[in-house]
Amino acid sequence: MMEEHHIEGFDAPSFFTLHDYDSSGTWTPDEVRKTYGLDDESNRAASESSKESAIRAVFDLFDPTNTGSISRENFLKTISAGTRLPDLGFGPGHHGDLEYEYEIHHFEKFHGDDATEEELTHPEDIEHFKLHDEMEAAQQRLEKLEDMQVVEANIPSKFRRAV
Known part of the structure; x- marks a missing residue:
């Protein structure tokens, strides 16, 4: 803790x-x-x-x-009275959003405010930015679906024409 x-x-x-x-x-x-x-x-x-x-x-x-x-x-x-929260072996605790957790538990420990993108090469950095890329791709897919008047994938198969 x-x-x-x-x-x-x-x-x-x-x-x-x-x-x-x-x-x-x-x-x-x-x-x-x-x-x-x-x-x-x-x-x-x-x-x-x-x-x-x-x-x-x-x-x-x-x-x-x-x-x-x-x-x-x-x-x-x-x-x-001197009692402290015990360290129960579950790690540092994680209760913030992903960005906050990354900042607190990794970036602050291993990088500084002057860190360049090229220096962010730890496995945790790579995983974090991969997650950003996945979230961005998901957002783009959602925006594309929202622009469609009809999303064919949402039509139950029993109502589709056999092609």
Whole structure:
């Protein structure tokens, strides 16, 4: 968790607020799951039971009365007593969009603001820009379909003429 999205730059109240995705004043199991990136592609091989155990470990620390949610008050009190969010072995956590995740977890670590396109040769860079190309091609296909008055592929075969 220490490398998670500049965690060292946040104070506890700011960190809690940033990860309270629905702004309810509490963290739910789903919010902890999202913060730890348990549904991210990088954790697809992890079993559901290990993910549930990870969530339980966080709740054991920050929800001492088993309310089913972590209140801001309990989080801040527990952090001020010296407890830290555990590193549960699921990586740095992934809960932003693809661009943000790439920026935080790769670009900032291995490249600088002055990096040229020619220097972006890591496998992560190639994969990232390949994804951009695929998204752009999909958008172009969609725009082409939207310009058509009739999309023949959408007509059920029983209504098509045999040619």
